[in-house]
Amino acid sequence: MRLTTFTDFGLRVLMRMAGAPERPFTTAELADEFRVSRHHLAKVISALSSAGYLETRRGGGGGAVLARPPEDIRLGDVVAHLEGDQALVECFLPGGNACTLTPNCRLKARLAGAETAFIAELNRSSLADCVYHPLGR
Template sequence: MRLTSFTDYGLRMLMRMASAPERAFSSAELAEEFQLSRNHLAKIMQRLSRAGFIETRRGGGGGAILARPAEEIRLGSVVRLLEQDQPLVECLGADGGNCVIDGQCRLKVRFRSAEAAFLADLDRSTLADVALVAVARP
């Protein structure tokens, strides 16, 4: 299974925020750190904010912070949110794709099962389990 870069960067952002939960991160700061356009990062932040994973504040001292403790954020929930509307394969999409063997194919059920197992495994871990840890440098 391959995740989109949208999800990859969303997870990285959350990990970074979890590494310093007491401070707010500006979109400019995170975009520079991850070498990502601010526009793309803003879209990710917006989706995470709407879902209640982060809170954003405007103005001086503003930025993004986790909306709840990292121990309460399940990785599977984040991936489900960020991979929304991104089916594993075309036939698992909302419109069923354009498959000429649909109705005869037994592969679709295997893909659904594999995807469910993947997400169930991620549900066993929290953001706190994978958060970046600051390393003191001499």
């Protein structure tokens, strides 16, 4: 399974913020640190904010902070939210299913089970288990 870069950066943002939960991070600051476009990271931060993982503040001293403690943020839930519009295979898409094997397919249920197990395995860990400290502390 491969995660989108959107989800990858979403997890990086959360891990970085968990390493210094007392201070806000700006989009520009994180974009520079991760060497990614500010525009792309702004979309990631917006998605994390709308899901309730981040709080954002405008103005001087503004930026984004974690909306809840790292121990309360399950990794699988984050991945499921950020990957929510990405179907594992075409037949999982609403209205999708152009596959000619569908009437006798025995793969779809197994893939759905594997996807569920993947999220469940990630949910065994919280953001607190993956805190990033830039100086390795």
